[in-house]
Amino acid sequence: xxxxxxxxxxxxxxxxxxxxxxxxxxxxxxxxxxxxxxxxxxxxxxxxxxxxxxxxxxxxxxxxxxxxxxxxxxxxxxxxxxxxxxxxxxxxxxxxxxxxxxxxxxxxxxxxxxxxxxxxxxxxxxxxxxxxxxxxxxxxxxxxxxxxxxx
Numbered sequence: 178x179x180x181x182x183x184x185x186x187x188x189x190x191x192x193x194x195x196x197x198x199x200x201x202x203x204x205x206x207x208x209x210x211x212x213x214x215x216x217x218x219x220x221x222x223x224x225x226x227x228x229x230x231x232x233x234x235x236x237x238x239x240x241x242x243x244x245x246x247x248x249x250x251x252x253x254x255x256x257x258x259x260x261x262x263x264x265x266x267x268x269x270x271x272x273x274x275x276x277x278x279x280x281x282x283x284x285x286x287x288x289x290x291x292x293x294x295x296x297x298x299x300x301x302x303x304x305x306x307x308x309x310x311x312x313x314x315x316x317x318x319x320x321x322x323x324x325x326x327x328x
Contacts, residue, residue, distance in 0.1 A: 251311035258306035300327035
């Protein structure tokens, strides 16, 4: 008789444990998840550490020093005239010409951000139209909202 009673108590305990110890028919809220933050730190080499020995080379090509190619020459581009264009169109046109470093500012001096570029018109640019630049030159557009006139 002791064995069936122990088995019954075990099953009741498992059932209560699986229900989270709750009794009754009400629903219980799950505990809120706790975010986990993982931080990866790379240790700097110790000053007294010896450099690792290089693996022996299997082929003569691996023993040759690596040759680096000279850096590519910058591409020369003549800056188009962007004045009067919509800011988004001017940016698209500049990128089509190979000019990818672009910035813009509020030409009125009010410091407004150009959140939606399609709502702005280019009034000025730097460097000026016709200037020869390299593809690593930043083009800055001075713009006003569509319903405003250029200063």
